């Protein structure tokens with residue numbers, strides 16, 4: 255079996271193409287799409303394996319939205335009905351009462367024929383999917399959910415820096431976030447080489463950028479760092495081997511490795527990462543590119559906790575704000591998912 259979006263390339267012998275999110279309603283302060291920001295009304299459904307969903311996990315923690323937006327974590331292994339709540343008692347999400355995420359999609363659109371993807375935000379009272387628009391959800395958490403942010407929450411999308419953040423994020427998306435998928439699911443040598451070369455060309459440029467500055471834009475953590483982090487944290491565990499992005503390992507690039515460790519060790523980043531879910535999902539689910547489903551034992555994760563010395567570059571991680579507090583009880587990463 256293969257990811258819905260990703261299966262076309264794995265089996266169809268055509269270039270990997272990421273599908274656009276089908277449900278693009280926005281949850282906003284003024285509720286203009288019919289979905290007003292409201293504490294406790296929505297449920298965020300993620301796979302901790304998924305880099306697009308992981309963006310939302312990090313933003314939710316940094317902004318302190320855990321009480322306002324509850325969390326459901328799916329099993330990292332889908333079956334033929336896609337994402338399922340088999341980690342929960344009786345295989346049902348305790349709040350939505352459903353066994354498969356597809357049930358929320360069906361409630362929104364009867365007979366919805368498209369793929370079921372995470373991240374997904376579901377309206378709890380009606381059980382309907384509101385949005386699976388992974389490019390917009392985090393921007394809205396940063397800019398529309400402000401009334402519910404914790405005291406000391408950082409500004410992840412500062413108005414004065416948006417043009418620069420958007421430019422960096424577009425490059426990171428094309429060449430890195432999605433580039434690794436185009437490399438991994440390529441079905442011709444040319445396609446693979448172009449995608450893989452593009453990944454490393456961009457990582458080289460990002461290395462230059464990050465050699466002398468702690469964060470991608472300005473001197474604080476922004477949405478751009480959240481989006482680069484979610485790919486870097488998976489790099490050696492899955493993209494280097496499984497997706498054949500193997501010119502070098504992250505741990506062999508002193509600048510990016512220190513940058514990634516710095517973020518990993520910042521509250522709100524590493525405490526959302528489950529390496530066990532990441533490895534099992536990629537290696538077991540994408541049987542088109544790993545037919546045995548064997549999950550490798552490595553890499554050694556202990557390096558993630560080693561000193562990074564990036565504070566010597568200055569920078570104010572949370573700007574005028576503060577780091578988030580401890581992880582919410584029940585949302586801790588089990589020991590097998592941590593270094």
Ligand SMILES: N[C@@H](CCC(=O)N[C@@H](CS)C(=O)NCC(=O)O)C(=O)O
Pocket residue numbers: 256257258259260272273274275276303304305306307332336337369370371372373386387388
């Ligand atoms: N293309 C997705 C972006 C998110 C995405 O690709 N998520 C993957 C997991 S990393 C997914 O849920 N794929 C569908 C599946 O695996 O069944 C969308 O249209 O919103």
